[in-house]
Amino acid sequence: SPLHSTRTDPNVTNSVVNTPVTFNCLSLGGPNNMYYWVYDRTSQRLSNVSELNVTSHASRGGSYTCTVSNEAGYDYAISTLNVAPEILIHPCPQNVTLAVENITLYCLVSGYPFPQVEWYLNDTLILPQFDTRVTITTVNSPTLIPGYDSMGEFSGSGFSDFSLGSGGDSLDIRNPFGVSLDVGDIKDPFGTVSSRLVIKDTTISDSGLYHCEAIIDNLFDDEPSQPALVLVQKWTRKK
Numbered sequence: 503s504p505l506h507s508t509r510t511d512p513n514v515t516n517s518v519v520n521t522p523v524t525f526n527c528l529s530l531g532g533p534n535n536m537y538y539w540v541y542d543r544t545s546q547r548l549s550n551v552s553e554l555n556v557t558s559h560a561s562r563g564g565s566y567t568c569t570v571s572n573e574a575g576y577d578y579a580i581s582t583l584n585v586a587p588e589i590l591i592h593p594c595p596q597n598v599t600l601a602v603e604n605i606t607l608y609c610l611v612s613g614y615p616f617p618q619v620e621w622y623l624n625d626t627l628i629l630p631q632f633d634t635r636v637t638i639t640t641v642n643s644p645t646l647i648p649g650y651d652s653m654g655e656f657s658g659s660g661f662s663d664f665s666l667g668s669g670g671d672s673l674d675i676r677n678p679f680g681v682s683l684d685v686g687d688i689k690d691p692f693g694t695v696s697s698r699l700v701i702k703d704t705t706i707s708d709s710g711l712y713h714c715e716a717i718i719d720n721l722f723d724d725e726p727s728q729p730a731l732v733l734v735q736k737w738t739r740k741k
Contacts, residue, residue, distance in 0.1 A: 503575035504531035510568055510581040516721055517558035518586045519612075525554045525581040527568035540567050542580075543692065560585045560693025563614020585693065586725070587613035587716030591647060593730040598704050599737045605701040608647055609714035609727055612694045616642050617716040617725075619697040624710040628699070637700045646696035709734045 507530035515523050527537055539549040542565040548554060556562055563585045569578040591610035598605055611617050619640050621628040630636040639646060695716070701708055711729040 504529040504535060504570040504572065504577040505575050506577065507531060508568070508570050508577035508579045510566075510579045512581065513579070514582045514584065516584045516586070519558055519560070519588050521558040523556050523558050523583060525556075525566060525568070527552045527554070527570065527579065529570040529577060531570070531572060531574065531577075533572065535570050535572050538569055540569070541565075542567055554581075556583065558583065558585050560588070560612035560614050561690040563693050583614070584718070584721055585612070585614040586722040587611055587617040587718050589714070589716060589725055589727045590694065592727040593699075593712055593714060595731045597733045597735060600706065600734055601703055602737050603704065605699070605704055605708060605712075605732055605734075607699045607712055607714075607730060607732075609697045609699075610644055610647050610694060611697070611714070611716035611725070613716060613718050613722070613725075614693045615718060615721075616693065617695050617718050619695055620715045620717060621697070621699045622713050622715065623708075633701075635702045637702075638697065639700075640695060640697040642695055643691050644694050644696045646698045704734045706734055708732065 509528050511526045511528060515525075517523050525539075527539070529535060537550060537552045538547055539554045540547055541562070548566070552568075554566060554568070563583050566581045566583065567578055568581070569576060589609070589611055591608060593607035593609055596605070607621075609619055609621075611619060621638060628636060628638070630638050697714060699712070709732060712732055713727045713729045715727070716725040
C-alpha cells in the first residue's frame with residue numbers, strides 16, 4: 503500500500519505568470535500504482551501520471567492534490583502554486599475641476615494568494631482613516647472595473663477611464679502606457695482583485711502622481727503600477 507509514503511515535489515512553488523511549473527508525485531508501494539491529479543478549487547482532474555505540468559497564472563493558483571492508489575490502498579499529497587502579483591489595469595491620468603469633480607482611479611491586479619492593494623500619492627501611502635474625503639474599495643474580483651460583467655466580459659460602455667480596442671474575436675483593454683490585457687486572461691476571475699480610489703471635494707493639494715501596488719506579504723516583492731498624473735484645476739465660468 504502507498505499509505506503514509508506519498509509526497510509531492512515541490513510541495514510549494516512560488517512562480518511568476520506564464521512560467522512552466524512541474525509537480526512530481528512520489529510514492530512507495532505497488533505494484534500497479536495509479537496516479538491522478540486534481541485541481542482542488544475546481545475539482546478538475548488534470549493528469550493520470552505521476553508528473554503534472556501547468557503554466558503559472560493567477561487563475562490556476564492554489565492547491566493540487568495527487569492521489570496514489572493500488573489494490574492494497576491509497577494515499578495522497580498536496581502541492582501549492584503561489585503566483586506573483588501582476589498589474590492588469592493601471593490607473594489612468596485625469597484632469598479634474600477643483601471641488602466640483604471627484605478623482606476616481608481604478609486598479610486591477612492578479613496573483614495568488616489574493617493580493618492586497620495599496621494606493622499612493624507621490625509615493626506616500628494614502629490612508630482613508632485620516633481623510634474623510636477618501637474612499638478605497640477593494641474586492642476579490644474584477645467587478646469594480648467599469649464595463650465588466652458577471653460573465654467575465656468587458657463591454658465598451660462605461661470605459662471613460664480606459665481606451666478600448668478590438669481585433670478579431672478578442673478584445674483588449676489598453677491603458678495609456680501601451681499595456682494591453684487580453685480579456686481571455688480573466689474569463690476565470692479567480693486570483694484577480696479590483697480596487698477603486700475616490701477622492702471627493704478635491705483641492706489643489708490632491709494633484710500629483712498616483713499609483714497602486716499589489717502586495718502578497720512574505721512571498722513576493724510588491725508590484726507597483728505605472729504612475730498616473732492627476733491635475734486638479736480651478737473652475738472657470740464660461741462666458
